[in-house]
Amino acid sequence: MTDYKNAIEIKDLTKKYDGFTLDNISFNVPKGSIMGFIGQNGAGKTTTIKLLLNLIKKDSGSIKILGMDNIDSENEIKAQISAVFDEIPFHEVLTANNLSVILSDIFPEWDKKTYMNYLDRFSLPRKKKIGEFSKGMKMKLQIAAALSHGAKLMIMDEATTGLDPVVRNEILDIFLEYLQDENNSILLSSHITTDLEKIADNVTFIDKGKILLSGGKDETVENHSLIKCKKTEYKDIDPADIISARLTDFGAEVMVSNRKKMSGKYSGLTIDDTSLEEIMLFYVRREKKEWS
Amino acid sequence: MKGLIYKNLLLSRKYYIMAFIYCLMFALIAILVRISMICGNLSHDEEVLDSLTRNMYILQYTPCLPFLFAFSADGGAIFSDFNCHWIRFCFTTPINEKKITVTKMISTSASVTFAYIISLIYTTIFCLIGGNFPAPDIIINITGIYFAVLGVALTNVALCFTFRKEQTVEIILTATVSIIGLVMTFFMMLKLDSMTTDENFDLLDFFRSEYGWILDYLMPAAFIFMLITGIICYYVSVKSLQRREN
Numbered sequence: 364m365t366d367y368k369n370a371i372e373i374k375d376l377t378k379k380y381d382g383f384t385l386d387n388i389s390f391n392v393p394k395g396s397i398m399g400f401i402g403q404n405g406a407g408k409t410t411t412i413k414l415l416l417n418l419i420k421k422d423s424g425s426i427k428i429l430g431m432d433n434i435d436s437e438n439e440i441k442a443q444i445s446a447v448f449d450e451i452p453f454h455e456v457l458t459a460n461n462l463s464v465i466l467s468d469i470f471p472e473w474d475k476k477t478y479m480n481y482l483d484r485f486s487l488p489r490k491k492k493i494g495e496f497s498k499g500m501k502m503k504l505q506i507a508a509a510l511s512h513g514a515k516l517m518i519m520d521e522a523t524t525g526l527d528p529v530v531r532n533e534i535l536d537i538f539l540e541y542l543q544d545e546n547n548s549i550l551l552s553s554h555i556t557t558d559l560e561k562i563a564d565n566v567t568f569i570d571k572g573k574i575l576l577s578g579g580k581d582e583t584v585e586n587h588s589l590i591k592c593k594k595t596e597y598k599d600i601d602p603a604d605i606i607s608a609r610l611t612d613f614g615a616e617v618m619v620s621n622r623k624k625m626s627g628k629y630s631g632l633t634i635d636d637t638s639l640e641e642i643m644l645f646y647v648r649r650e651k652k653e654w655s
Numbered sequence: 656m657k658g659l660i661y662k663n664l665l666l667s668r669k670y671y672i673m674a675f676i677y678c679l680m681f682a683l684i685a686i687l688v689r690i691s692m693i694c695g696n697l698s699h700d701e702e703v704l705d706s707l708t709r710n711m712y713i714l715q716y717t718p719c720l721p722f723l724f725a726f727s728a729d730g731g732a733i734f735s736d737f738n739c740h741w742i743r744f745c746f747t748t749p750i751n752e753k754k755i756t757v758t759k760m761i762s763t764s765a766s767v768t769f770a771y772i773i774s775l776i777y778t779t780i781f782c783l784i785g786g787n788f789p790a791p792d793i794i795i796n797i798t799g800i801y802f803a804v805l806g807v808a809l810t811n812v813a814l815c816f817t818f819r820k821e822q823t824v825e826i827i828l829t830a831t832v833s834i835i836g837l838v839m840t841f842f843m844m845l846k847l848d849s850m851t852t853d854e855n856f857d858l859l860d861f862f863r864s865e866y867g868w869i870l871d872y873l874m875p876a877a878f879i880f881m882l883i884t885g886i887i888c889y890y891v892s893v894k895s896l897q898r899r900e901n
Contacts, residue, residue, distance in 0.1 A: 416747050442749040452744030454666060454735055461665060468658020469748045518747075 367430030370394045370516045370548035371415065376424035378410055383572060385410050387424070390567045390577040392516075395545040397538065399559030399580065400552040401643055402569040408552040411569070412520045415550075416446055429515055442471055445509035449521040451501040455494025459487055459504060470512035481507035485533075499530035506534060510541060517541070517549045523558055531555075535562050556639035560584075566639065568646060575646050580639070587642050588622040589635045591615070596632060604628070607645040618645035656758055659750075663732050663762035670728035671769055674721040678777045686780070721777075722804040725770035729763040730811050742896075752896035756816070756889055763808045771801040799873030806881035813888040816895045 371392035378385040385407045392398040402408050413419045415426055417433055426433040428440045453462060459482055467473040482489055485503040487496075496504065502522065509517055517538075523531045539562055541547050553559060559566060559580070567577040576583055590600065597608065597615040604625065606618040618637065619625045626634055736742050745755055774797050 418743065418746050438749045438751065441747060444747075446744075446747035448740065448743075450740055452740040454662070454739050454741065457662070457665060461662070465658040465662045468656065468661075469745075469750055471749070 367427075368394060369427070370396075370429060371398075371550060372425075372427040373411070373415075374425045376411070376414060376426060377422045378414055378419065379422055380410075383407070383410075385414070385572045388569070388572070388574045389424075390574055392548055392550050393565065394548055395542065396564040397542060397549040397551055397562050399556075399563035399566040399639075400550055400569065401554065401556060401559060401566055401639065402552075403554060403643070403647055406569045407572040408569060409520055410572075412446075412518055412550075412552060415518060416441075442512075443514060444516040444518060445512070445514040447502075447505050447509050447517065447519045447522045449524050451493070451505050453493050453504070453508075455492060457493055458490050459493070459507075460489045462493075462504070462508060466508055466512070472513040474511050474513065478507060478511035481510060499526050502526060502530070502534065506537060510537070515546055515548070517547075519549065520552045521554070522551070523553060523555060531558060538562055554643075556643060560639050568643060570647055576642075583642065584637065584639060586622060587618060587620055587637050588625060589637045589641060590617040590619055590625070590629060591633045591635060592617065600629065600632075607649040609645075609648075618642070656754065656761075659754070659758040660762055660765070663758065664765065666732040666735055667728035667762070667766050670724045670731065671766070674724035674770055674773055677724070678721060678773050681777070721770035721773045722767065722800065725763075725766040726804065726808055726811065728766045729759075729808050732762065733759065733812065733816070752893045755896060756812070756892040759812050759816075759892070760809060760885065760889065763812055764805060767801065767805045767808050770804075771797065774801075799877045802874065802877035802881040806877065806884040809881070809885045809888040813891040813895075816892040 369391040373391070374389045376385065376388050383405070388407070388411065390398075400408055400411070410419070414421050415428065415433060417437055429443055431440055433440060457465075463473075463475055463478055466478075467475060479489075481487075482504075485500070485507060487500055487504055487507065493501065493504065506522070523534060526534070535558060538549055538551070542549065551559065551563065563580045565578060566580045566583055568575045568583075587606075591614065592600070593614045594610065597610070597617065600617055600619075604619050606620060608615055608617040618641070622634065742755070778797060
């Protein structure tokens with residue numbers, strides 16, 4: 364087995380489409396961690412994931428998964444990873460039992476006992492057709508299948524989107540359990556930032572095909588802050604410090620980085636903590652540094 | 656590979672059931688008519704008996720129809736794979752394009768073979784009860800059709816993989832074949848119509864004398880067709896799946 368520090372290493376990855384370019388992106392997912400991959404719809408999350416899985420061909424750059432090149436060692440990598448998408452890829456006429464027979468043929472390390480345990484844990488019927496499952500049940504089935512072949516890395520594209528908070532929490536708990544093994548890692552793409560705040564160790568923020576931020580989640584949140592001030596006070600803030608600002612009739616909210624420095628510089632203003640969601644929102648609007 | 660074949664068979668099972676019910680239904684009609692011809696009301700009228708014996712010749716072609724179900728089963732299973740993103744899922748697993756194609760080809764062969772077996776059973780029952788059909792001719796005929804349909808079904812696999820987004824190509828092909836078939840049937844009927852004035856006209860004899868050469872060459876020609884299309888299908892399908900961005 365290859366020794367590796369990062370479960371995923373992406374370097375200078377580029378993919379051009381008509382009207383969209385994934386532009387020279389680089390980031391790593393450290394082994395044993397959950398990386399939240401954030402961005403609005405169309406930002407390039409799914410394209411990046413497809414490139415990781417070699418579902419589409421890259422134009423340039425390199426991708427290493429579990430220490431191996433994602434194209435040269437494709438089959439070896441794919442035996443050790445799981446990919447979960449927002450749409451279930453299993454035929455509606457099949458049952459969970461049928462699926463076990465099929466997947467045992469696909470994955471060399473398929474563990475029927477683990478799979479059946481997950482079915483029981485998620486209260487999923489074994490003989491009911493998948494077409495009769497609810498969306499939450501379908502997602503649980505997909506995750507049960509993903510966790511039953513000893514995968515070292517789970518790649519999830521909007522896996523929790525459209526699920527109710529109870530099911531989402533249940534699934535997030537499973538992810539945390541999965542990470543108890545320090546060899547396991549997760550790349551979780553989502554625009555539900557509250558989920559990522561709960562479980563992610565690191566976050567990478569992508570917008571319009573470019574990586575804007577990548578690093579520890581706590582550091583990212585701590586490093587940003589929101590200055591709330593009156594319109595008159597807003598003029599006193601140095602434009603170089605402003606990432607983006609929202610102006611209303613009542614005042615202004617200004618996203619700034621380097622909280623410590625800002626606290627000293629603007630001691631007379633209220634500086635609040637911020638969240639991943641607010642960071643994402645302000646970064647998306649950064650080109651309009653002021654918006655009403 | 657057996658798990659993937661199992662999946663394909665599960666997806667096709669409704670078509671197999673339809674083919675089976677269809678043959679059962681037609682066999683039942685034939686049995687009932689034949690029983691009536693032997694010992695029921697129909698046995699009393701020689702003119703009706705003669706007419707029925709001639710008309711029932713047409714039923715010898717019904718064994719070809721289960722192949723249509725087999726054909727639908729394979730196409731349906733592939734489209735279902737694409738629609739539910741199964742193919743995309745396969746590309747996230749250690750399965751490669753060759754394995755996907757080979758399992759599809761094996762499943763296709765299995766379903767066409769299943770249709771062939773149903774046709775043979777149907778024909779055998781029909782011949783045993785009717786007693787007036789030349790069974791060897793029909794079996795040779797069906798075996799030829801088996802290879803021909805298998806060849807077409809394998810082409811269908813390649814078409815489904817290649818022209819997934821351009822299904823119009825398949826529709827145009829089907830429409831063209833159907834129109835050619837209809838035109839040929841029309842001209843054959845015209846020819847038959849001009850010949851049936853003779854009271855001693857025998858339809859089967861006519862087909863033997865006019866189209867006997869087709870029977871002689873049908874099986875080897877169909878086998879070669881199946882072999883060539885099978886090989887082409889394999890390479891076209893694998894190449895198409897390797898493009899992935901479809």
